[in-house]
Amino acid sequence: xxxNELSPEEVRDxxxxxxxxxxxxxxxxxxxxxxxxxxxxxxxxxxxxWSEHVSYKKSKPILRKFWSTNERVLQGPGEGAGIxxxxxxxxxxxxxxxxxxxSFVEPYEGAATGVGGILRDIFSMGAQPxxxxxxxRFGELDNAHTKHIVDGVIAGIAGYGNAIGIPTVGGEISxxxxxxxxxxxxxxxxxxxxxxxxxxGQAKGIGNSIIYVGAKTGRDGINGxxxxxxxxxxxxxxxxxxxxxxxxxxxKLVMDATLQAIREHSDIIVGIQDMGAAGLLSSSSxxxxxxxxxxxxxxxxxxxxxxxxxxxxxxxxxxxxxMVLVVKKGEEQAIIDLFQSxxxxxxxxxxxxxxxxxxxxxxxxxxxxxxxxxxxxxxKQDLPMIEPARLANFTDEQFxxxxxxxxxxxxxxxxxxxIASKSALFRHFDSQVRADTAIKPGGDAALIRIxxxxxxxxxxxxxxxxxxxxxPRLGAKMAVAEAARNIxxxxxxxxxxxxxxxxxxxxxxxxxxxxxxAVSGINDVAKKLNTPIxxxxxxxxxxxxxxxxxxxxxxGMVGLLEDITKATRTxxxxxxxxxxxxxxxxxxxxxxxxxxxxxxxxxxxxFDFNDEDELAAQQFILDATDRRLLNSAxxxxxxxxxxxxxxxxxxxxxxxxxxxxxxxxxxxxxxPSRFVVSVSPENRTTxxxxxxxxxxxxxxxxxxxxxNITTTTSDIQLSLGETxxxxxxxxxxxxxxx
Amino acid sequence: MxxxxxxxxxxxxxxxxxxxxxxxxxDAQIVSAKHNDLTEYDAxxxxxxxxxxxxxxxxxxxxFSPIMSAVxxxxxxxxxxxxxxxxxxxxxxxxxxxxxxxxxRTPGFICDDVALSIxxxxxxxxxxxxxxEIIHIPVAHAEGNYYADEETLAKIENNNRVVFRYVNNxxxxxxDIAGIMNENGNVFGMMPHPxxxxxxxxxxxxxxNFFKSILSGILAGA
Numbered sequence: 028x029x030x031n032e033l034s035p036e037e038v039r040d041x042x043x044x045x046x047x048x049x050x051x052x053x054x055x056x057x058x059x060x061x062x063x064x065x066x067x068x069x070x071x072x073x074x075x076x077w078s079e080h081v082s083y084k085k086s087k088p089i090l091r092k093f094w095s096t097n098e099r100v101l102q103g104p105g106e107g108a109g110i111x112x113x114x115x116x117x118x119x120x121x122x123x124x125x126x127x128x129x130s131f132v133e134p135y136e137g138a139a140t141g142v143g144g145i146l147r148d149i150f151s152m153g154a155q156p157x158x159x160x161x162x163x164r165f166g167e168l169d170n171a172h173t174k175h176i177v178d179g180v181i182a183g184i185a186g187y188g189n190a191i192g193i194p195t196v197g198g199e200i201s202x203x204x205x206x207x208x209x210x211x212x213x214x215x216x217x218x219x220x221x222x223x224x225x226x227x228g229q230a231k232g233i234g235n236s237i238i239y240v241g242a243k244t245g246r247d248g249i250n251g252x253x254x255x256x257x258x259x260x261x262x263x264x265x266x267x268x269x270x271x272x273x274x275x276x277x278x279k280l281v282m283d284a285t286l287q288a289i290r291e292h293s294d295i296i297v298g299i300q301d302m303g304a305a306g307l308l309s310s311s312s313x314x315x316x317x318x319x320x321x322x323x324x325x326x327x328x329x330x331x332x333x334x335x336x337x338x339x340x341x342x343x344x345x346x347x348x349x350m351v352l353v354v355k356k357g358e359e360q361a362i363i364d365l366f367q368s369x370x371x372x373x374x375x376x377x378x379x380x381x382x383x384x385x386x387x388x389x390x391x392x393x394x395x396x397x398x399x400x401x402x403x404x405x406x407k408q409d410l411p412m413i414e415p416a417r418l419a420n421f422t423d424e425q426f427x428x429x430x431x432x433x434x435x436x437x438x439x440x441x442x443x444x445x446i447a448s449k450s451a452l453f454r455h456f457d458s459q460v461r462a463d464t465a466i467k468p469g470g471d472a473a474l475i476r477i478x479x480x481x482x483x484x485x486x487x488x489x490x491x492x493x494x495x496x497x498x499p500r501l502g503a504k505m506a507v508a509e510a511a512r513n514i515x516x517x518x519x520x521x522x523x524x525x526x527x528x529x530x531x532x533x534x535x536x537x538x539x540x541x542x543x544x545a546v547s548g549i550n551d552v553a554k555k556l557n558t559p560i561x562x563x564x565x566x567x568x569x570x571x572x573x574x575x576x577x578x579x580x581x582x583g584m585v586g587l588l589e590d591i592t593k594a595t596r597t598x599x600x601x602x603x604x605x606x607x608x609x610x611x612x613x614x615x616x617x618x619x620x621x622x623x624x625x626x627x628x629x630x631x632x633x634f635d636f637n638d639e640d641e642l643a644a645q646q647f648i649l650d651a652t653d654r655r656l657l658n659s660a661x662x663x664x665x666x667x668x669x670x671x672x673x674x675x676x677x678x679x680x681x682x683x684x685x686x687x688x689x690x691x692x693x694x695x696x697x698x699p700s701r702f703v704v705s706v707s708p709e710n711r712t713t714x715x716x717x718x719x720x721x722x723x724x725x726x727x728x729x730x731x732x733x734x735n736i737t738t739t740t741s742d743i744q745l746s747l748g749e750t751x752x753x754x755x756x757x758x759x760x761x762x763x764x765x
Numbered sequence: 766m767x768x769x770x771x772x773x774x775x776x777x778x779x780x781x782x783x784x785x786x787x788x789x790x791x792d793a794q795i796v797s798a799k800h801n802d803l804t805e806y807d808a809x810x811x812x813x814x815x816x817x818x819x820x821x822x823x824x825x826x827x828x829f830s831p832i833m834s835a836v837x838x839x840x841x842x843x844x845x846x847x848x849x850x851x852x853x854x855x856x857x858x859x860x861x862x863x864x865x866x867x868x869x870r871t872p873g874f875i876c877d878d879v880a881l882s883i884x885x886x887x888x889x890x891x892x893x894x895x896x897x898e899i900i901h902i903p904v905a906h907a908e909g910n911y912y913a914d915e916e917t918l919a920k921i922e923n924n925n926r927v928v929f930r931y932v933n934n935x936x937x938x939x940x941d942i943a944g945i946m947n948e949n950g951n952v953f954g955m956m957p958h959p960x961x962x963x964x965x966x967x968x969x970x971x972x973x974n975f976f977k978s979i980l981s982g983i984l985a986g987a
Binding site for chain 1: 876961
């Protein structure tokens with residue numbers, strides 16, 4: 028037996044399994060099922076497979092509610108990533124993943140390996156990754172520690188994504204003190220494939236070979252899945268050994284070779300799975316479970332980077348850039364040759380069996396022998412939920428912004444990190460490699476052309492967690508609606524959703540309630556939009572010292588534009604164009620940026636949202652872009668009308684002259700279901716005819732430096748140059764301030 | 766004209782270059798850096814990326830790959846050699862172009878459209894551009910800060926071998942140098958990516974005349 032490992036009795040008596048995240052009840056269940064004490068290795072593999080990060084045992088009862096089927100869905104949740112039919116025998120593949128805990132401990136590697144992991148999910152399905160988006164949340168930019176995390180995360184995403192050559196085309200970044208001890212790093216990847224290249228992670232066929240491909244296994248990220256399923260405490264030292272180290276160069280070799288293997292050898296490849304959370308353990312056991320088979324692995328064959336590794340370490344390591352392939356018996360050499368010609372390890376480490384056992388051999392001993400089904404199905408947990416006490420206490424009055432000096436308010440608002448341009452951060456990402464990026468970061472959604480077709484894919488990530496803090500269900504609805512407005516602003520039709528559900532501890536009934544309500548809210552609007560939720564990720568335990576983050580379900584959405592020449596952008600295009608507001612503006616101030624700016628907090632009942640109004644507004648924008656009536660389109664969100672107008676002006680380097688039939692405060696209202704569009708004089712009549720009373724003319728685009736805004740209460744003059752400078756530079760100023 | 770686009774392990778702009786060349790009707794092919802023969806090609810393109818992970822130093826490992834002896838031979842035979850971004854870095858490491866690309870003045874990767882002036886309009890790379898033209902071409906690099914000693918710089922400048930200059934220097938390059946050629950004019954390197962600026966749908970076509978320049982030169986000489 029392996030030296031220095033606790034005996035089964037010692038495992039029982041020392042209760043080391045508690046440290047690994049298994050409960051006493053779960054341990055007892057294992058003993059009962061195995062009819063003996065599990066040894067050290069077996070206890071370790073149960074702790075990995077039954078962690079929330081791998082098993083979703085706590086979130087599954089809620090996640091089951093997700094609506095995930097329609098006419099486009101080729102693959103829903105349960106595989107590496109979801110797949111949607113986009114016609115012409117092509118498909119789009121996408122998924123999001125979180126790397127929150129590792130990014131707090133080791134920002135660079137945490138973020139870098141987040142990119143690497145999600146890309147493997149995409150190419151293991153047989154798809155060429157074409158784009159990456161990031162949804163990031165940090166604490167306020169007023170302390171050195173947060174700046175260190177921001178710098179590290181940005182550099183990590185850049186270091187990995189740029190090198191592997193997949194463009195980082197968008198996403199969103201915002202700042203709030205609730206994320207200071209628990210930043211969020213969610214990465215979404217999008218891939219493109221021919222439908223006949225589709226792969227699944229299955230280990231079928233008795234005697235077929237399990238082939239290990241890619242990087243060697245080291246001691247990095249040991250039992251990282253359990254690490255990701257626990258809360259942080261600032262008094263305990265951070266667990267750096269649970270963070271993995273990435274090598275984008277190696278991943279590019281693995282990616283190119285895997286895609287080549289699928290192109291050239293799809294007849295002999297039975298299944299492909301990347302090694303993500305819980306590494307070799309979860310990839311191999313889940314492949315066996317999906318096929319209803321067993322697996323024998325010989326751990327002596329696993330390529331190793333370090334000496335003296337134990338079975339526990341080999342199985343639980345989260346070393347990056349590794350894949351598992353199941354290949355038909357007798358046909359292995361073609362696959363091994365292909366990977367070896369790319370200078371990659373490719374080794375047969377085991378076989379598919381028909382006995383349903385998960386069996387590990389190490390130095391001529393069986394070190395684990397457990398039922399696959401039992402290992403891969405953690406005991407379900409029904410957790411209590413209760414409405415958070417704060418919700419009942421919120422006032423139903425909307426916040427009344429202080430309009431003492433409107434011009435000063437606008438300038439201060441533009442400097443808020445959540446509003447100000449993120450270009451100082453995004454410029455570190457290569458957004459143009461592959462030369463397909465039609466709309467770069469800074470637009471409502473990114474747009475990627477599909478070569479050799481007229482089509483393009485729009486993509487975005489979005490969520491305003493402040494809204495969910497005030498009302499989890501309504502806030503989640505608004506998150507989906509806003510993501511769809513982002514997509515629609517480019518002219519593309521929303522077709523599907525991936526999510527990144529970031530919440531606090533599910534063991535807290537109030538947090539569990541938030542999760543349940545958020546999923547219901549996402550479902551409500553997803554069904555209306557016909558955008559099924561085809562993949563996603565759950566990250567729980569986002570708490571430090573008992574302080575949970577805002578409920579933050581990131582919505583990643585993809586849209587399809589049938590004719591890329593109809594793409595519409597945020598930027599005003601031409602002086603003399605007419606500017607319209609689409610949608611009605613109401614008292615929508617609780618949870619708004621101006622409330623946060625003027626009071627330092629978020630408070631009160633969330634303003635209302637009507638999904639019929641939302642759908643109608645989106646359909647109108649789609650019709651207008653399809654008829655090529657719009658010169659620009661931009662959805663309104665944080666900061667309201669004035670921020671939306673200014674963003675279109677800044678992007679086009681043009682000014683505007685408008686009159687709004689509203690009081691000053693409504694410039695800052697965040698009423699959903701609204702857009703700002705510009706229309707050329709030639710198209711004005713047609714536009715107004717189809718718009719009816721849906722659109723209100725505000726004024727025109729101008730060329731001089733002066734921006735003029737007239738409300739029912741004020742005449743406001745701004746300088747385009749001065750305001751744009753504040754908007755562009757504020758983040759850099761804050762990062763560089765001592 | 767037959768063109769080779771060299772694919773080093775870690776190259777990631779090889780297909781962008783291939784598609785750009787094909788878009789101009791060039792018979793272009795990807796050639797692995799493991800090969801050592803380029804005799805059948807008239808022009809050789811070293812694309813952007815992170816060859817061999819750019820570990821150690823950008824381009825420092827790539828210069829020892831088998832293909833580089835064939836590239837050197839082709840350069841000596843007067844064939845056209847074009848290095849973009851990492852390709853430029855490899856050409857300086859291999860000694861086919863003078864100077865060195867250092868870490869950006871403000872360290873960190875930058876991706877942006879930058880304005881370039883045509884420093885020498887009478888080259889195989891610029892003859893289709895207007896003399897006074899300012900063009901916008903994307904950059905994407907962390908090590909694009911061109912450096913050469915005074916003596917080398919004087920030689921380059923006196924022979925009009927600076928081909929493109931930055932209008933607003935993004936990386937600290939001496940003399941705002943964005944692209945240079947060798948004494949014979951057949952070996953050229955630049956940090957910006959013209960192959961990313963050849964298509965209206967991506968919003969930038971300023972790179973088109975770069976390819977047109979190369980094509981007109983090759984066709985005239987053929």
